[in-house]
Amino acid sequence: MAKQSKRIAELSKLVDREKLYDVDEAFNLVKQTAKAKFDETVEVAVRLGVDPKKQDQQVRGAVVLPHGTGKTARVLVFAKGDKAKEAADAGADYVGEEDLIQKVSQGWFDFDVVVATPDMMAAVSRLGRILGPRGLMPNPKTGTVTFEIARAVNEIKAGKIEYRLDKAGIIHCPIGKASFEVEQLAGNFRTLVDALQKAKPSGAKGVYVRGITVTSTMGPGIRVNPQRVSVAE
Incomplete structure (x- = not known):
């Protein structure tokens, strides 16, 4: 002991x-x-x-x-098109597609929460072995796989x-x-x-x-x- x-x-x-x-x-x-x-x-x-x-x-x-929580979370959003713009307008810290997937796969982790639109999950699933053990993999049960991107980002930023x-x-x-x-x-x-x-x-x-x-x-x-x-x- x-x-x-x-x-x-x-x-x-x-x-x-x-x-x-x-x-x-x-x-x-x-x-x-x-x-x-x-x-x-x-x-x-x-x-x-x-x-x-x-x-x-x-x-x-x-x-x-x-x-x-007393801490403002850094939010990474995997989205494209209008949803990417929506994420940026809502205050997401990082927004992207394959570029960010590649960056994370190389060991970049300057974020606290990951959100993804459903149409991005096939690509994001390649990061499962990296994000999963860290508790960062987007999941519908926690509201981090959604087309309601602005709402998701705002709630995360709010605590x-x-x-x-x-x-x-x-x-x-x-x-x-x-x-x-x-x-x-x-x-x-x-x-x-x-x-x-x-x-x-x-x-x-x-x-x-x-x-x-x-x-x-x-x-x-x-x-x-x-x-x-x-x-x-």
Whole structure:
């Protein structure tokens, strides 16, 4: 087991590892324990009661956080003709066809999200082995394969994030920065949890949300009471 640094050990004293915190209380603690010299990212880990090995229990999608993430994503769009112009007018950082496909295949990754029109996917699929492992492959389930290019780009720039179940049955997502107000973090958090609830697979049995932990980049994990999370609060 890795030895804790003195800083983490001191910050951990502020957190009761046995307690399940209410949402606002948890984010107050996140802000108290985010003591790095940079604006730490606040992240959420949600353990779900699903079997990630079963295809009918996969959980994947996207949601627009009401207060954004604190970071403006760099958007790459594969489109042509009028849709390419639409993407550029909407504020996409990079727009192209074969030229950009070739550039990415050679190892260029100066972007955070990839969007493609359906008619480009046959060509974009050649990048599957490159984009797939990085979680960047466009997918209709996350709204990144679409002819509604302007809408897709605008949502991403406004704070749209993707979520995807990992092999351990956990969803990991950034929901803001430590500099955010507690109310902003709590609002983004509830929006994400609500989206996960709505994405519950029909094959999932028993308790669906089994555990939630929030943390800043360099801070200790803080457990949130899943029974006390409500978008209406």
